Amino acid sequence: GAGVSQSPSNKVTEKGKDVELRCDPISGHTALYWYRQRLGQGLEFLIYFQGNSAPDKSGLPSDRFSAERTGESVSTLTIQRTQQEDSAVYLCASRPRTAWNTEAFFGQGTRLTVV
């Protein structure tokens, strides 16, 4: 597609359930990032992929959070046993690695509400 696509756009889940958030990066973009943005807050770095490996997963808040990436394509962020504090917009971004100074392109995000 033309841009970064995230699905679903909105997700309401009950506390304690597992959720999967999907990100389709721009074709050919080798780098992929996940961020969390709580209401009125900044972007909290979660994890960074280069290809299908994750050189930096230092931002994952707990072991309930995990992420995978298939090759240089789709990534899935999984949150197990969701808690109310997980409610936020989850943003995905991708960038080409042809040069170190290239910018990231963002998806529209998945708004997660844990009730």
Add this chain to the structure above:
Amino acid sequence: GDSVTQMEGPVTLSEEAFLTINCTYTATGYPSLFWYVQYPGEGLQLLLKATKADDKGSNKGFEATYRKETTSFHLEKGSVQVSDSAVYFCAPLTQGGSEKLVFGKGTKLTVNP
């Protein structure tokens, strides 16, 4: 670790006022520097960037200069418009083993007519 300190908001200005949003960073190596903007109801998009010392990024009347000696990348605009109302984020991109893109907390700008 890598971090960004961005001017606290919110900032409220009248149309045609001068804008400065301060940004300083700590980063490994020699980062590229970006300003992103998030307009109400929209996703994040790149506003401008600079990739080496003394470079000036510019777009839509906004400017920022890469100051290596002060590790700063302050955003400026000489005359803001109502349509500039948005949240602005400063972000260095580190080089090397981890190309981590870290964001500041964001500065919300409201421009009144």
